[in-house]
Amino acid sequence: MYKVIDIIEADFGCEGLPDGEEYCVDVVLQNIDTAETVTVNVPDAELYKKEINTDSVVKFENNVLTKV
Numbered sequence: 001m002y003k004v005i006d007i008i009e010a011d012f013g014c015e016g017l018p019d020g021e022e023y024c025v026d027v028v029l030q031n032i033d034t035a036e037t038v039t040v041n042v043p044d045a046e047l048y049k050k051e052i053n054t055d056s057v058v059k060f061e062n063n064v065l066t067k068v
Contacts, residue, residue: 001031001032001033001057001058001059001068002029002030002031002032002038002057002058002059002060003029003030003032003055003056003057003058004027004028004029004052004053004054004055004056004057004058005028005029005030005037005054005055006027006028006054007025007026007027007028007047007053007054008025008026008027008028008039009025009044010023010024010025010026022043022045023043023044023045024041024042024043024044025041025042025043025044025047026039026040026041027039027040027041027042027047027052027065029058029060032057038060040060040063040065042065046065047065050065050066050067051067052065052067
């Protein structure tokens with residue numbers, strides 16, 4: 001299991017999000033057992049749908065985040 005320690009939003013500057021691309025964010029996860037960190041890129045809408053925020057405890061399996 002992992003703890004979400006940061007959510008980093010992309011900065012597209014004045015150009016904005018390229019047409020046809022889904023807005024994604026980098027989610028920094030810390031393994032609860034080993035304290036190792038990993039950063040994954042996921043759609044921002046997925047985080048809202050699953051109510052995943054900073055300090056949430058999640059599972060990360062098969063490139064899928066699931067709130068615990």
